[in-house]
Amino acid sequence: MSALxxxxxxxxxxxxxxxxxxxxxxxxxxxxxxGTDSGQYDLFARNIELDRGFSSAGPPYDPTxxxxxxxxxxxxxxxxxxxxxxxxxxxxxxxxxxxxxxLIALLGWQLLALPVGLVAGALYGLSPEMVNAxxxxxxxxxxxxxxxASLVLGIRAQRTGTASGLLVSGFGLGLATLTRAIAGTLxxxxxxxxxxxxxxxxxAFGVRAAAVLIGATVVVAPWIARNWMATxxxxxxxxGGVALIKRFPRAAEPLGEYLPEAIWxxxxxxxxxxxxxxxxxxxxxxxxxxxxDFHVNDSVRYMNRYDAVCQAAPGWDECATEISLGFIRAYPxxxxxxxxxxxxKLLFAPLPGPSTLAHNGxxxxxxxGMGMCxxxxxxxxxxxxxxxxxxxxxxxSSVGDAQVRYSEPVLPIIALYAAVAILDPVTWLARRLRxxxxxxxxxxxxx
Amino acid sequence: xxxxxxxxxxxxVLLLTACAGxxxxxxxxxxxxxxxxxxxxxxxxxxxxxxxxxxxxxxRANALGATRLPxxxxxxxxxxxxxxxxxxxxxxxxxxxxxxxxxxxxxVPLTAQFRDQDMQVFRRLLxxxxxxxxxxxxxxxxxxxxxxxxxxxxPWYLLGWAYEQQGNQDAARDAYRSYLxxxxxxxxxxLTRFMQQHAKDVVARA
Numbered sequence: 001m002s003a004l005x006x007x008x009x010x011x012x013x014x015x016x017x018x019x020x021x022x023x024x025x026x027x028x029x030x031x032x033x034x035g036t037d038s039g040q041y042d043l044f045a046r047n048i049e050l051d052r053g054f055s056s057a058g059p060p061y062d063p064t065x066x067x068x069x070x071x072x073x074x075x076x077x078x079x080x081x082x083x084x085x086x087x088x089x090x091x092x093x094x095x096x097x098x099x100x101x102x103l104i105a106l107l108g109w110q111l112l113a114l115p116v117g118l119v120a121g122a123l124y125g126l127s128p129e130m131v132n133a134x135x136x137x138x139x140x141x142x143x144x145x146x147x148x149a150s151l152v153l154g155i156r157a158q159r160t161g162t163a164s165g166l167l168v169s170g171f172g173l174g175l176a177t178l179t180r181a182i183a184g185t186l187x188x189x190x191x192x193x194x195x196x197x198x199x200x201x202x203x204a205f206g207v208r209a210a211a212v213l214i215g216a217t218v219v220v221a222p223w224i225a226r227n228w229m230a231t232x233x234x235x236x237x238x239x240g241g242v243a244l245i246k247r248f249p250r251a252a253e254p255l256g257e258y259l260p261e262a263i264w265x266x267x268x269x270x271x272x273x274x275x276x277x278x279x280x281x282x283x284x285x286x287x288x289x290x291x292x293d294f295h296v297n298d299s300v301r302y303m304n305r306y307d308a309v310c311q312a313a314p315g316w317d318e319c320a321t322e323i324s325l326g327f328i329r330a331y332p333x334x335x336x337x338x339x340x341x342x343x344x345k346l347l348f349a350p351l352p353g354p355s356t357l358a359h360n361g362x363x364x365x366x367x368x369g370m371g372m373c374x375x376x377x378x379x380x381x382x383x384x385x386x387x388x389x390x391x392x393x394x395x396x397s398s399v400g401d402a403q404v405r406y407s408e409p410v411l412p413i414i415a416l417y418a419a420v421a422i423l424d425p426v427t428w429l430a431r432r433l434r435x436x437x438x439x440x441x442x443x444x445x446x447x
Numbered sequence: 448x449x450x451x452x453x454x455x456x457x458x459x460v461l462l463l464t465a466c467a468g469x470x471x472x473x474x475x476x477x478x479x480x481x482x483x484x485x486x487x488x489x490x491x492x493x494x495x496x497x498x499x500x501x502x503x504x505x506x507r508a509n510a511l512g513a514t515r516l517p518x519x520x521x522x523x524x525x526x527x528x529x530x531x532x533x534x535x536x537x538x539x540x541x542x543x544x545x546x547x548x549x550x551x552x553x554x555v556p557l558t559a560q561f562r563d564q565d566m567q568v569f570r571r572l573l574x575x576x577x578x579x580x581x582x583x584x585x586x587x588x589x590x591x592x593x594x595x596x597x598x599x600x601x602p603w604y605l606l607g608w609a610y611e612q613q614g615n616q617d618a619a620r621d622a623y624r625s626y627l628x629x630x631x632x633x634x635x636x637x638l639t640r641f642m643q644q645h646a647k648d649v650v651a652r653a
Contacts, residue, residue: 249597249632252596252597252598252632252633253596253597283559285558285559287558287559287560288559289559292559293559297559297560300560301560301561301562301565304560304561304565305565305568305635306635308523308526308527308635308637309631309634309635309636309637309639311490311494311637312490312493312494312637312638312639312640313494313639313640314494314495314496319640322631323631323632323634326630326631326632327632330632
């Protein structure tokens with residue numbers, strides 16, 4: 001396929017994802033999702049729009065460092081331009097979803113083959129889960145775009161050996177960090193992975209890694225300076241303790257307590273055909289369910305248990321972090337092994353349904369595709385950057401309390417390898433079924 | 448050219464940081480007749496380490512009817528009040544608050560996110576506060592050595608404190624050591640940071 005036809009097919013994919021997303025978002029009025037951060041993002045954005053500073057409180061609008069500023073700023077700009085039209089936020093995010101699909105296609109084309117990229121982009125951009133998410137006032141769609149754009153730019157710079165390209169990739173990672181702090185934990189591993197020389201010998205390894213880190217620091221530093229000035233703490237966020245305190249008290253519980261539930265969730269919705277979710281119900285309310293205990297309830301219980309202690313401490317976040325570290329010191333092996341359960345919570349959707357089939361099926365296909373690529377020695381250094389970022393993200397996510405929503409930023413990578421798992425058998429089958437030409441038959445006979 | 452770039456970078460930093468505005472101090476004048484204000488103020492004073500003033504605010508909240516709040520709020524309030532009264536030497540008042548707290552916590556509805564285990568944790572804390580107010584070291588030792596899950600650090604502290612009040616320094620040190628082995632991860636009382644410091648001081652004196 002020529003490069004021009006390739007580019008046109010990527011553009012067509014972007015268009016299809018955009019139109020599909022717009023149609024869905026137009027038909028679905030839900031923008032604020034109960035039980036999530038939607039309402040708080042909306043409040044931040046409105047306060048910024050009304051020049052009250054970065055605050056989620058009422059008068060006197062005390063400045064906060066609890067949330068990252070990137071997403072509320074984007075929403076505030078949209079509100080300012082559109083007179084607080086929340087649907088405009090959804091439309092913007094549909095655009096970003098479509099561009100993310102295009103980036104996946106380009107990445108797949110660059111690393112494997114154009115059809116792989118196109119199928120991966122479609123798997124991601126047309127999945128009900130991602131289309132729904134793009135209509136909500138939540139940061140995942142924006143973050144995924146920034147994270148993937150940084151990765152694609154970084155891999156391109158890795159191939160050309162240019163430090164300036166890596167600097168731009170670092171800028172992107174800085175913007176991603178301003179949107180979700182977890183990207184900050186990826187800076188060092190990604191800088192090291194992207195600094196590995198690809199094809200052409202370029203600048204020294206240290207210079208390339210530094211370019212990524214400098215780019216990110218330039219973007220992130222003003223926010224840390226603002227926090228220092230506004231609250232006296234030269235820190236990025238005060239939300240680390242929440243994620244830790246929801247996760248580490250479980251280390252004191254029996255390790256295998258939720259093993260059946262974890263296996264059930266990881267194999268859902270097939271598992272639901274064998275053991276229905278009603279089997280795990282223990283009370284009359286919908287949330288009185290062992291699957292929901294595993295996924296949400298216990299984390300909330302742990303946080304509630306320690307909330308009273310930390311409310312009386314000078315810093316809630318430091319207090320929660322200190323208690324969590326207490327658990328890690330007392331139960332180091334359990335704390336580490338519990339990461340398995342956090343990974344299950346991160347990667348697999350818990351409630352049965354068509355959307356879960358699409359999500360969990362893509363995740364399993366992704367792992368199969370990774371295995372297929374490894375078995376056929378198709379993983380070069382560019383793949384190392386992609387898979388290394390993926391693993392670094394999983395590792396960072398498993399340190400805190402995980403939710404399936406947090407897996408969205410790495411779904412493009414999973415979709416990429418899921419496309420391999422879909423297309424390779426199809427290609428193999430097509431070759432087998434293709435009629436053999438007389439010349440090839442003659443050659444085979446001669447052999 | 449390089450100077451101009453540096454100048455632009457500094458200007459950008461200043462522009463972005465200027466958006467934050469100056470820090471504002473929180474309003475610290477609670478209405479004397481507002482229950483919510485008094486409770487929040489008591490907590491704020493506790494955060495600032497002023498236990499005596501925190502107790503005064505909590506007593507004011509008590510007079511304003513904090514015990515008539517819904518069970519989940521009033522049981523927490525009564526636990527706080529018992530803790531502060533005990534720390535202040537008001538044993539009878541602490542026992543009253545702990546006893547009323549036990550009644551109120553029994554009325555908290557169980558949900559998926561407040562299970563029987565959470566209620567039992569709450570009850571064990573209130574029982575320990577009650578036993579400490581009565582200097583009942585047998586009951587405290589029983590609570591401290593309970594194999595119920597999760598293990599609690601606070602009964603060990605209260606046992607050490609009761610021994611200390613009785614002049615039994617060796618037993619107090621042993622109990623404080625057991626407390627420190629379990630804190631902060633199993634310390635659930637509001638005064639945890641003061642308790643940890645006190646236990647460390649006593650153990651260090653050995």
